[in-house]
Amino acid sequence: MSTRIPTRVLAGAIAALGLGVGPIAAAPAPGPAFTLQGGQHLRIISGYLRDGPGTAVRGFVRRDPLWSGSVRGHLHITAYAATGEAIDRQATTWSGRFTESHGPPLPYRAELKVARADVARIDVAFAPGRHTASESFE
Numbered sequence: 001m002s003t004r005i006p007t008r009v010l011a012g013a014i015a016a017l018g019l020g021v022g023p024i025a026a027a028p029a030p031g032p033a034f035t036l037q038g039g040q041h042l043r044i045i046s047g048y049l050r051d052g053p054g055t056a057v058r059g060f061v062r063r064d065p066l067w068s069g070s071v072r073g074h075l076h077i078t079a080y081a082a083t084g085e086a087i088d089r090q091a092t093t094w095s096g097r098f099t100e101s102h103g104p105p106l107p108y109r110a111e112l113k114v115a116r117a118d119v120a121r122i123d124v125a126f127a128p129g130r131h132t133a134s135e136s137f138e
């Protein structure tokens with residue numbers, strides 16, 4: 001009986017940290033599938049469409065825990081229609097810098113120019129260095 005409260009406190013703490021893997025609230029409406037492809041020393045740990053109007057992609061990245069150096073790169077976000085056609089591409093970067101070896105994940109965000117109803121799949125992929133206009137997404 002005395003173990004019930006600590007268990008609930010722990011579950012709440014995990015949920016508050018956003019680390020829960022199971023469904024915590026009611027299942028959301030099905031959204032696009034995400035493919036997260038990190039690279040070098042960056043791991044892309046999440047990607048989702050933000051609730052509300054517009055088509056804002058958000059998520060978090062973190063540095064490889066075995067790597068304490070800098071991570072130079074950015075993210076390519078590609079949205080695909082149900083037909084498999086790429087309908088939008090955006091480049092973005094994560095906010096903030098990796099300073100501590102076990103620091104928190106850093107957020108990223110990109111605004112897609114297509115309606116969310118048209119998006120069936122979203123790829124988020126690491127790309128090295130800075131994004132240039134001539135750079136291919138493929």
Ligand SMILES: [Zn+2]
Pocket residue numbers: 074075076091127130131132135
């Ligand atoms: Zn790029």
